[in-house]
Amino acid sequence: xxxxxxxxxxxxxxxxxxxxxxxxxxxxxxxxxxxxxxxxxxxxxxxxxxxxxxxxxxxxxxxxxxxxxxxxxxxxxxxxxxxxxxxxxxxxxxxxxxxxxxxxxxxxxxxxxxxxxxxxxxxxxxxxxxxxxxxxxxxxxxxxxxxxxxxxxxxxxxxxxxxxxxxxxxxxxxxxxxxxxxxxxxxxxxxxxxxxxxxxxxxxxxxxxxxxxxxxxxxxxxxxxxxxxxxxxxxxxxxxxxxxxxxxxxxxxxxxxxxxxxxxxxxxxxxxxxxxxxxxxxxxxxxxxxxxxxxxxxxxxxxxxxxxxxxxxxxxxxxxxxxxxxxxxx
Amino acid sequence: xxxxxxxxxxxxxxxxxxxxxxxxxxxxxxxxxxxxxxxxxxxxxxxxxxxxxxxxxxxxxxxxxxxxxxxxxxxxxxxxxxxxxxxxxxxxxxxxxxxxxxxxxxxxxxxxxxxxxxxxxxxxxxxxxxxxxxxxxxxxxxxxxxxxxxxxxxxxxxxxxxxxxxxxxxxxxxxxxxxxxxxxxxxxxxxxxxxxxxxxxxxxxxxxxxxxxxxxxxxxxxxxxxxxxxxxxxxxxxxxxxxxxxxxxxxxxxxxxxxxxxxxxxxxxxxxxxxxxxxxxxxxxxxxxxxxxxxxxxxxxxxxxxxxxxxxxxxxxxxxxxxxxxxxxxxxxxxxxxxxxxxxxxxxxxxxxxxxxxxxxxxxxxxxxxxxxxxxxxxxxxxxxxxxxxxxxxxxxxxxxxxxxxxxxxxxxxxxxxxxxxxxxxxxxxxxxxxxxxxxxxxxxxxxxxxxxxxxxxxxxxxxxxxxxxxxxxxxxxxxxxxxxxxxxxxxxxxxxxxxxxxxxxxxxxxxxxxxxxxxxxxxxxxxxxxxxxxxxxxxxx
Numbered sequence: 001x002x003x004x005x006x007x008x009x010x011x012x013x014x015x016x017x018x019x020x021x022x023x024x025x026x027x028x029x030x031x032x033x034x035x036x037x038x039x040x041x042x043x044x045x046x047x048x049x050x051x052x053x054x055x056x057x058x059x060x061x062x063x064x065x066x067x068x069x070x071x072x073x074x075x076x077x078x079x080x081x082x083x084x085x086x087x088x089x090x091x092x093x094x095x096x097x098x099x100x101x102x103x104x105x106x107x108x109x110x111x112x113x114x115x116x117x118x119x120x121x122x123x124x125x126x127x128x129x130x131x132x133x134x135x136x137x138x139x140x141x142x143x144x145x146x147x148x149x150x151x152x153x154x155x156x157x158x159x160x161x162x163x164x165x166x167x168x169x170x171x172x173x174x175x176x177x178x179x180x181x182x183x184x185x186x187x188x189x190x191x192x193x194x195x196x197x198x199x200x201x202x203x204x205x206x207x208x209x210x211x212x213x214x215x216x217x218x219x220x221x222x223x224x225x226x227x228x229x230x231x232x233x234x235x236x237x238x239x240x241x242x243x244x245x246x247x248x249x250x251x252x253x254x255x256x257x258x259x260x261x262x263x264x265x266x267x268x269x270x271x272x273x274x275x276x277x278x279x280x281x282x283x284x285x286x287x288x289x290x291x292x293x294x295x296x297x298x299x300x301x302x303x304x305x306x307x308x309x310x311x312x313x314x315x316x317x318x319x320x321x322x323x324x325x326x327x328x329x330x
Numbered sequence: 331x332x333x334x335x336x337x338x339x340x341x342x343x344x345x346x347x348x349x350x351x352x353x354x355x356x357x358x359x360x361x362x363x364x365x366x367x368x369x370x371x372x373x374x375x376x377x378x379x380x381x382x383x384x385x386x387x388x389x390x391x392x393x394x395x396x397x398x399x400x401x402x403x404x405x406x407x408x409x410x411x412x413x414x415x416x417x418x419x420x421x422x423x424x425x426x427x428x429x430x431x432x433x434x435x436x437x438x439x440x441x442x443x444x445x446x447x448x449x450x451x452x453x454x455x456x457x458x459x460x461x462x463x464x465x466x467x468x469x470x471x472x473x474x475x476x477x478x479x480x481x482x483x484x485x486x487x488x489x490x491x492x493x494x495x496x497x498x499x500x501x502x503x504x505x506x507x508x509x510x511x512x513x514x515x516x517x518x519x520x521x522x523x524x525x526x527x528x529x530x531x532x533x534x535x536x537x538x539x540x541x542x543x544x545x546x547x548x549x550x551x552x553x554x555x556x557x558x559x560x561x562x563x564x565x566x567x568x569x570x571x572x573x574x575x576x577x578x579x580x581x582x583x584x585x586x587x588x589x590x591x592x593x594x595x596x597x598x599x600x601x602x603x604x605x606x607x608x609x610x611x612x613x614x615x616x617x618x619x620x621x622x623x624x625x626x627x628x629x630x631x632x633x634x635x636x637x638x639x640x641x642x643x644x645x646x647x648x649x650x651x652x653x654x655x656x657x658x659x660x661x662x663x664x665x666x667x668x669x670x671x672x673x674x675x676x677x678x679x680x681x682x683x684x685x686x687x688x689x690x691x692x693x694x695x696x697x698x699x700x701x702x703x704x705x706x707x708x709x710x711x712x713x714x715x716x717x718x719x720x721x722x723x724x725x726x727x728x729x730x731x732x733x734x735x736x737x738x739x740x741x742x743x744x745x746x747x748x749x750x751x752x753x754x755x756x757x758x759x760x761x762x763x764x765x766x767x768x769x770x771x772x773x774x775x776x777x778x779x780x781x782x783x784x785x786x787x788x789x790x791x792x793x794x795x796x797x798x799x800x801x802x803x804x805x806x807x808x809x810x811x812x813x814x815x816x817x818x819x820x821x822x823x824x825x826x827x828x829x830x831x832x833x834x835x836x837x838x839x840x841x842x843x844x845x846x847x848x849x850x851x852x853x854x855x856x857x858x859x860x861x862x863x864x865x866x867x868x869x870x871x872x
Contacts, residue, residue, distance in 0.1 A: 029744075030741075030743065030744075031741055031742070031743025031744035031745075031746075031747055032743050032744070032746065032747035033743060035742070035743060035746035035747060035750065036742070036743055036746075037381070037456075038381075038382070038456060039381060039382025039383060039456050039457075039459065040382065040767070040768075040770065040771075041382065041459040041771050041777070041781065042382070042456070042458075042459060043459070043791055043794050044750065044751050044752060044753045044754075044755060044794055045753050045791075046458070047753065048752075048753030049753075078510065078516075081374055082372075082374050082375055082521070082537055083374075083375055083377075083380060083509075083510035083518065083521055084375075084517065084521055084522070084537065085516075085517055088517075089537070089538075092536075092537075093538065144567075147570075148569050148570070148573070151570060151573045151577075152573060155573060155574070155577040155579065156573050156576045156577045159577065159578075162579055163570060163573050163574040163577045163579045164563070164565050164570050164573075164574050164579065165539075165540070165563060165565075165579075166539070266566050266567050267567050267569075267570055268570065269368075269563065269564065269565040269566060269567065269570055271536070271538050271539035271540075275538065275566065276538060278566065279371065279372075279538070279566070282712070282741075283743075284743045
């Protein structure tokens with residue numbers, strides 16, 4: 001078990017370095033940040049001096065090594081756009097993104113899994129078919145359109161919920177939270193639904209098909225023959241056996257929720273890291289983009305590690321085979 | 331007995347406090363005027379010298395005052411300086427307004443002026459180009475600052491309307507004597523905090539999220555606004571901004587996309603404000619290289635021929651661009667400066683008649699291009715209103731006269747890097763391009779001559795943004811002379827002559843001024859300025 005975790009951590013570091021390398025080779029195509037940094041009347045000579053000072057004239061590998069070296073010491077430099085330390089800029093926005101992604105994930109799991117179980121148990125019932133049809137919206141409409149539609153209905157027409165922003169937040173140490181104020185909670189609803197809708201559909205359909213499959217197996221028939229209650233069969237036997245693929249997908253989807261919060265955050269002016277990233281791309285703010293991509297890489301690596309550990313908890317076969325077993329089909 | 335009495339007293343005082351509190355909050359609720367507004371992007375810094383950019387300057391000027399400020403018609407008026415002028419051609423004086431206090435209660439003095447001007451001209455500051463002529467800044471007496479210049483500079487006061495005054499003591503105490511140095515990983519206090527003499531005080535700054543200002547009750551000037559609190563939020567998505575305005579979550583939005591203007595005008599609670607912006611959007615040609623970089627014509631450069639430039643100029647229908655691409659929201663012009671800028675010459679702003687395609691084609695054939703010619707064109711797609719669409723319209727118009735234009739429209743950071751001249755002022759890598767310019771530093775036409783129209787020259791640093799290298803020695807001479815001319819009548823005559831020169835040369839193809847479009851709730855009164863600045867001191871909430 002310990003060896004497994006250690007190996008995973010070593011792999012993670014390699015993944016992060018690779019992410020850094022790929023992002024750095026891409027940065028050459030985002031354009032020259034200098035012209036966005038200076039005023040209209042700055043002379044060409046002064047622009048060149050600044051370019052030289054920031055090391056933008058160095059070859060990409062040298063810039064990359066410098067970045068990795070500084071990053072390893074926790075120093076991400078100053079943002080070209082705001083001249084603030086990048087580490088702090090990102091840290092300040094992480095709570096907003098994590099809280100939003102968390103709410104979206106809760107929405108996905110607590111609505112998506114029951115919907116999947118229901119449609120799996122009663123596949124021919126009219127309400128299952130309705131749920132199936134409605135859930136297509138989540139897959140077929142683009143996120144920004146869903147967001148704007150929700151804003152139009154609930155903010156502009158009904159005036160129930162705010163159209164953008166985080167509302168009032170409470171500061172606890174360096175973390176700012178939405179969960180402690182009424183306006184903060186209200187502000188979470190629309191973005192969380194927008195962000196989660198796609199994943200909701202995915203999880204619902206996954207659970208449904210897994211349930212359909214499991215319900216056909218022999219041990220369910222035997223369980224029925226033993227006279228177990230429906231509840232014990234459906235949740236104790238059937239649902240539990242669908243969980244391994246569901247956890248894998250849900251874990252990866254949580255990573256996507258964080259990474260793809262970019263669109264939702266832009267639509268709702270949600271002050272998270274995704275919005276910061278979009279602003280940075282427009283400005284060719286290389287230090288912020290690099291740090292953001294590393295952070296997202298780190299999230300994915302961590303989530304994958306947790307998912308791997310969860311298999312041990314859910315699937316007793318893995319525990320008996322010993323710590324280093326790999327999950328088939330992973 | 332004693333305990334009972336105490337409890338009674340306690341309860342009494344509680345009740346009393348409650349009554350007082352209720353009274354107080356009722357009183358403030360009646361007077362509290364909160365103004366909420368949004369823009370597509372955030373102010374990049376609270377440091378007023380961090381970037382010479384309209385939005386940062388206009389935002390920080392709510393907190394900091396300049397010596398001289400611009401009024402509703404963009405004319406200069408006294409702010410922290412009560413009087414200013416030149417004692418001789420190379421000496422300027424500024425008399426400091428007495429009795430002004432910073433937000434922390436400390437008095438504003440001549441030392442703060444000297445400190446601020448030096449900070450604006452110092453390392454990390456982006457305002458240095460306002461100080462090119464300056465030799466020395468010194469305090470003479472408690473109420474006067476004197477500036478000597480290397481050569482006569484009649485525009486110094488105009489330039490310095492953008493330079494606001496900071497507190498020397500505050501900056502020294504907080505280690506913010508210079509603006510943030512990008513090469514060091516150091517937090518600069520002035521990036522997030524602000525303390526000036528202005529009409530509003532910074533209450534809370536959360537970069538990228540919201541910035542809250544409150545009224546400064548001790549402001550030296552009589553307030554023309556009635557705001558007690560201002561909440562600014564960046565909202566990047568235009569559709570969300572418009573929805574928030576309709577829902578009443580914000581009171582005003584700066585920069586409305588043209589596509590939304592019509593639908594907003596139909597909204598009962600919203601008003602749309604439109605006006606011309608001082609920036610002129612124009613097209614430029616490479617007239618410098620003996621052979622164009624991106625063309626099928628080898629060995630010569632068609633744009634060096636005035637007849638070719640004229641044929642193109644007179645084939646671009648700016649009214650059609652206004653009607654179709656800009657949805658009416660542009661103000662066509664034939665000059666490189668807009669009305670409202672000193673030196674705009676109305677009688678010369680006359681576009682020559684459009685040519686019929688066959689007439690223009692004949693001009694191109696007569697110039698020695700019987701088959702027409704091909705050229706590349708560079709255009710941004712996220713810099714000016716509808717920039718890419720305008721270029722596409724131009725491509726279609728020129729196709730009719732036998733000029734095949736290969737358009738490359740890309741994001742501004744790539745586009746600027748391609749078209750702008752290099753550090754040694756060698757020409758940019760473009761053949762035909764779009765650019766926009768506003769002399770926002772001086773509000774004077776000389777800035778346009780010196781930056782865009784004079785011959786690029788490394789020694790004199792003129793013609794920095796003359797990407798195509800247009801050159802006319804007679805115009806260079808006039809522009810240099812007007813820079814130092816203090817006699818207004820003589821200067822105006824020079825401006826007129828120089829303007830005529832570039833117009834007759836068809837040096838550029840000016841297209842239009844784009845419209846500034848703002849939208850606000852009906853209960854908001856505000857002033858829309860032609861330079862797209864938005865001072866909160868002109869806002870009232872009904």
